[in-house]
Amino acid sequence: MTAIQERPDVTATVPNTAPSAQRPGMARMALLLGAFVAIGPLTIDMYLPALPTITTQLETTSAAVQLTLTGTLVGLALGQLVLGPVSDALGRKRPLLAGTALHVLASLLVLVAPNLAVLGALRVLQGVGTAAGAVIALAIVRDLYDGRAAATMLSRLFLVLGAAPVLAPTIGGELLRFTSWRGIFALLAVYGVLMVVVGARALPETLPPERRQSSGVVGTLRGYRSLFRDRAYVGLVLVAGLTMAGLFSYVSGSAFVYQGEFGLDEQQFGLLFGAGAFWLIAATQANPLLLRRFSPQQLLVAGTVAGAAGGAALVMLAGTGTGGLPAVVVSLWVVLFACGLALPNAPALALSRHGEAAGTAAALLGAVQFGVGAVVSPVVGLLGNDAVAIGLVVVTALTLAIAVLVAVVRPWQLTVADDADVAVALH
Numbered sequence: 001m002t003a004i005q006e007r008p009d010v011t012a013t014v015p016n017t018a019p020s021a022q023r024p025g026m027a028r029m030a031l032l033l034g035a036f037v038a039i040g041p042l043t044i045d046m047y048l049p050a051l052p053t054i055t056t057q058l059e060t061t062s063a064a065v066q067l068t069l070t071g072t073l074v075g076l077a078l079g080q081l082v083l084g085p086v087s088d089a090l091g092r093k094r095p096l097l098a099g100t101a102l103h104v105l106a107s108l109l110v111l112v113a114p115n116l117a118v119l120g121a122l123r124v125l126q127g128v129g130t131a132a133g134a135v136i137a138l139a140i141v142r143d144l145y146d147g148r149a150a151a152t153m154l155s156r157l158f159l160v161l162g163a164a165p166v167l168a169p170t171i172g173g174e175l176l177r178f179t180s181w182r183g184i185f186a187l188l189a190v191y192g193v194l195m196v197v198v199g200a201r202a203l204p205e206t207l208p209p210e211r212r213q214s215s216g217v218v219g220t221l222r223g224y225r226s227l228f229r230d231r232a233y234v235g236l237v238l239v240a241g242l243t244m245a246g247l248f249s250y251v252s253g254s255a256f257v258y259q260g261e262f263g264l265d266e267q268q269f270g271l272l273f274g275a276g277a278f279w280l281i282a283a284t285q286a287n288p289l290l291l292r293r294f295s296p297q298q299l300l301v302a303g304t305v306a307g308a309a310g311g312a313a314l315v316m317l318a319g320t321g322t323g324g325l326p327a328v329v330v331s332l333w334v335v336l337f338a339c340g341l342a343l344p345n346a347p348a349l350a351l352s353r354h355g356e357a358a359g360t361a362a363a364l365l366g367a368v369q370f371g372v373g374a375v376v377s378p379v380v381g382l383l384g385n386d387a388v389a390i391g392l393v394v395v396t397a398l399t400l401a402i403a404v405l406v407a408v409v410r411p412w413q414l415t416v417a418d419d420a421d422v423a424v425a426l427h
Contacts, residue, residue: 032202033140034160035195036096036133039103043130043188044072044251045168048273049266050181051255057181058116062260063381066252070378071120073248075127077371080135082128084363087136089212092143093205097196099132104192110185127370129192135363143206173270223360235408236350237365239304241372242401243346246307247339248376249393250276250332256385262325272329279333283340296345297411303342304401310334311394318387328387335394342401349414 047054055065079099087095106125113119137157172184179186227233258264258272283303290299314331317323323330347365376393383389405411 028202029140029144030157032198033137034157036100036199037137037157037160038164039100039133039188039192039195040076040130041164042168042171042191043103043126044069045164045273046172046175046188047181047184048169048251048255049173049176049259049269050184052259053176053266054119054181058119060116061381062256062385063378064116066378066381066385068116068120068123069252070375071123072127072130073370075124075129076131076134077127077367077369079128079131080363080366080370083132084135084139084360087139087207091205091207091209091212092136092140093199093203096132096136096203097199099129099136100192100196100199101129103129103132104189104196105129107185107189107192111182126188131366135366138362140206167274169273170270173266176266224364227361227364230353232409232414233350233353233361235404236346237368238404239300239401239409240343240346240350240365241368242397242404243304243307243339243342244369245372245376245397246311246335246394247280247343248372249380249390249397250335252376252378253380253385253390254332256381257328257387257390261386262328276329276333276336279337280340283337284344287341287344290341296349297414300342300345300349301402301405301411303338303340303345304398304405305338307335307338307342308395308398308402310338311391311398314391315388315395318391331391332387338398349411 051062051065054068055062058065083095083099103126106122106129110119110122110126113122141157175184175187254273254276255269258269259266264272287299294302310331314328314335317327317331347369350361350365353361376397380389380393383392
């Protein structure tokens, strides 16, 4: 906490990566990058209200349908591992537009997917395409901005990552009034085409040829190996992944809980899902204010402990039928707020340890987060797709996160320099 207060002001500078005349204004760049980043959460969440309908129409089980969500997350994880190094070698613009175009193609093919197996494979391709926006947008921020300018830009992107999941299920629920679940993917394709066109015209190349590096497969693997040698970094990545597991247990199971268990319709689900996501956004936006009094380590510990407690309350209340829907909703909101408190701090602490390899470190971090989410999504279905199942996954994941914090990360041993860097990065 002292380190945060003693951090000197950092001037907002812009690296000389592109001619000034070609660099869009900060607000315009935030809007453009935010639109690319939003493709990911929109792709993950917009079809959630239709999961029960897809289960019926494709004559399968709810757990099997949740594997389509898993496919998206697998694609996101693998895509980030590949596209991060590719953007370092080829520049940012071409891989970003190519990934978005792949997302468009996969979305269009969903319109004619005959069965669940094909749908699942296409969701993997969608995930790979959306990974471009997830990892390359952060690389562009690092190319263009330093200091408080970079911190401001990242805060705006985090806001998009919080707002898009709020809007996506609501949009999806409203679309289902007028079209089938396949129409949701048609809209995603239209949005992707729009972003390819706008990006081609308005997005500058921010990594000039002289700064590009291509170390090949061996060099990339060597870079990842060096990260695995950092005990604290590995632990923080695991904590971030386990926290994401708690969040994705809610994402994958909430439609079946609210609609199947409590009888809400698709539109009511979308509104209630959005109301829950409000608490996730509230926590992420309160985080910079809390950092004025507490260290990132303290907030990370508080978030994981509160999330585990919320999950335990959910298991007890839902298991005994106490309080009905309101009790389930409030318990889930506690979990979401706790995850929103932990999620920014675990990645920021991890990335602050490897500024010299931030792209590779960010790619590995993102891959682990979405990879864990991919594993968790079908687990909720296998446990019964009810509120108790979500609670059990939350308790297990966040209890493991606490154990990793204590045994591996040892946050009380992280250096003062780490605290200072993270404090600025999160403001």
